[in-house]
Amino acid sequence: xxxxxxxxxxxxxxxxxxxxxxxxxxxxxxxxxxxxxxxxxxxxxxxxxxxxxxxxxxxxxxxxxxxxxxxxxxxxxxxxxxxxxxxxxxxxxxxxxxxxxxxxxxxxxxxxxxxxxxxxxxxxxxxxxxxxxxxxxxxxxxxxxxxxxxxxxxxxxxxxxxxxxxxxxxxxxxxxxxxxxxxxxxxxxxxxxxxxxxxxxxxxxxxxxxxxxxxxxxxxxxxxxxxxxxxxxxxxxxxxxxxxxxxxxxxxxxxxxx
Numbered sequence: 001x002x003x004x005x006x007x008x009x010x011x012x013x014x015x016x017x018x019x020x021x022x023x024x025x026x027x028x029x030x031x032x033x034x035x036x037x038x039x040x041x042x043x044x045x046x047x048x049x050x051x052x053x054x055x056x057x058x059x060x061x062x063x064x065x066x067x068x069x070x071x072x073x074x075x076x077x078x079x080x081x082x083x084x085x086x087x088x089x090x091x092x093x094x095x096x097x098x099x100x101x102x103x104x105x106x107x108x109x110x111x112x113x114x115x116x117x118x119x120x121x122x123x124x125x126x127x128x129x130x131x132x133x134x135x136x137x138x139x140x141x142x143x144x145x146x147x148x149x150x151x152x153x154x155x156x157x158x159x160x161x162x163x164x165x166x167x168x169x170x171x172x173x174x175x176x177x178x179x180x181x182x183x184x185x186x187x188x189x190x191x192x193x194x195x196x197x198x199x200x201x202x203x204x205x206x207x208x209x210x211x212x213x214x215x216x217x218x219x220x221x222x223x224x225x226x227x228x229x230x231x232x233x234x235x236x237x238x239x240x241x242x243x244x245x246x247x248x249x250x251x252x253x254x255x256x257x258x
Contacts, residue, residue, distance in 0.1 A: 010234075010237075028234070079131070095128045105157070121166065145190055145236050147169070173248065181246070194215065196211075
């Protein structure tokens with residue numbers, strides 16, 4: 001990891017990453033730190049979340065961990081308030097926290113599964129954006145990237161709640177982007193394909209053949225890496241992407257191209 005004094009475009013800026021205990025969130029938190037940002041790492045999993053922050057600090061970066069359940073607006077308020085109290089501002093937010101829920105055909109899916117999946121994946125993004133936007137409006141600008149999915153642009157059998165939540169993230173991103181583009185706040189979404197994360201391990205039950213079958217669904221014939229999503233998030237936050245507003249950037253190895 002580079003020193004935060006490496007002259008990066010994110011030098012002395014502050015980034016908040018939810019769902020940062022592992023996978024895409026951890027990779028993005030590390031990438032922001034390598035690019036010079038001070039990073040607030042957040043997750044419901046305190047141990048692994050603190051490990052992410054320690055990885056950043058161990059390599060010369062600046063990071064703090066704040067435990068937060070994004071489905072609870074009071075905890076989200078506390079997360080953003082602590083970010084500003086500690087670092088004075090918030091320049092970039094990656095609203096990544098999410099769950100896959102319990103797969104089942106719609107008529108067999110429980111009310112509890114529907115409510116929890118939507119509470120984390122969609123309402124959680126709303127609560128985060130509401131708090132982040134208040135800070136960014138006061139300071140005169142910022143960037144927000146929301147994590148949707150290829151399930152935000154396509155349907156999947158037995159994943160009704162998850163698909164609905166991720167489609168909702170795309171719609172929320174587009175609408176909010178229109179609200180705040182003239183306020184120097186760019187809001188976009190990233191739509192990962194099948195990425196090698198613990199979520200995919202749970203989905204396949206750790207079966208190597210099942211993972212290979214998933215990989216075969218993309219023209220690139222492999223699973224994506226969390227770092228490849230992190231690169232897309234940082235690009236969306238870079239001034240070089242300054243004309244990208246309200247977009248859903250698909251990073252899926254060509255899966256959705258067919």
